[in-house]
Amino acid sequence: MALFIKPQGKTGTEKFFRMIGMIVVLGLVVYAFWMNNQSTLEKIQARNALWDQTKVLNDSERDFIQGFIRSMRAEFGVKARVQIILDPITEQEVDPKELLIVISPPAQDVGMYFPGLVRHALGKGFISELENKHFENHYSDEEWPASLMTCLSMIWERLVDVDSNQTVPKVYTNGNNSIPDPESSAHKE
Template structure:
């Protein structure tokens, strides 16, 4: 079977327009195929990043958590892995840009591990409150899914509010290409 791509037409301009129409159709099909693959890949990545061994999360809660995972990856370039398990938690091996939240409702344990910049942006006091105080008392009545979603919302809101009103320190000054300024010894405060 031969693929006939030669456009038929009575005049040269009609053949040209039909050829352009064929190219537009092929382009639209290729674009739709690409977009479908991207969407499927994002859904698979989000599904693999959430592991609910307890099967307690509802569909809407799972969608919320997966939306958080996708948003963190797209907005901040941070991979997120959330595990809800029935055994005791163990500190996992993580990438340098991976945020990890581990919850064991049966043993009332929570582990949170944040990449360096995210940890700096959130602050140690906030992270300690999330790990130690936020889930306290919510395991007995199975209220931990709500605590998980509120903690994700609090993390998201806190990261969105991070902005710096500090002036930028010049790297070079003078005509001779002179001074380089060390950010740690400059007027930069944290």
């Protein structure tokens, strides 16, 4: 049995074009398979990176948070996770290269763990403000999802400002309460 499939044709040119066609079709199948695997892998990683026990987030909020997580990995090489839990926050063992934000709306508490370089880039005062004051009085009436998205936008804006001298669109405006998606920001390599 031959391992190579010989193209059928009456002339040499017809055989050549059939061989090229077979190679193109094989290449397209391999590319489609690779793209499908990449898409599946991204979905699995996104599912593991956002954990919402409260089931309060709507689709656009989930998409925004997952966009932030993807952007942190793509732009800065930082693995990010967001956990929204029902129990009080306990000390967690976190990978030193990972950004982790844990929110417990019932306990009205938030925990943030930043990798060393990200912590240095953001600054102690900024991180303290986010941890201690940003979510205050936003747990009632389910206001915390908007506060979480604002928090992520503030982190993104601060890191982009450190990374480049390019301007970044305003993160939060009181007029229409719009928050830009980090994936669509003005930051380009």
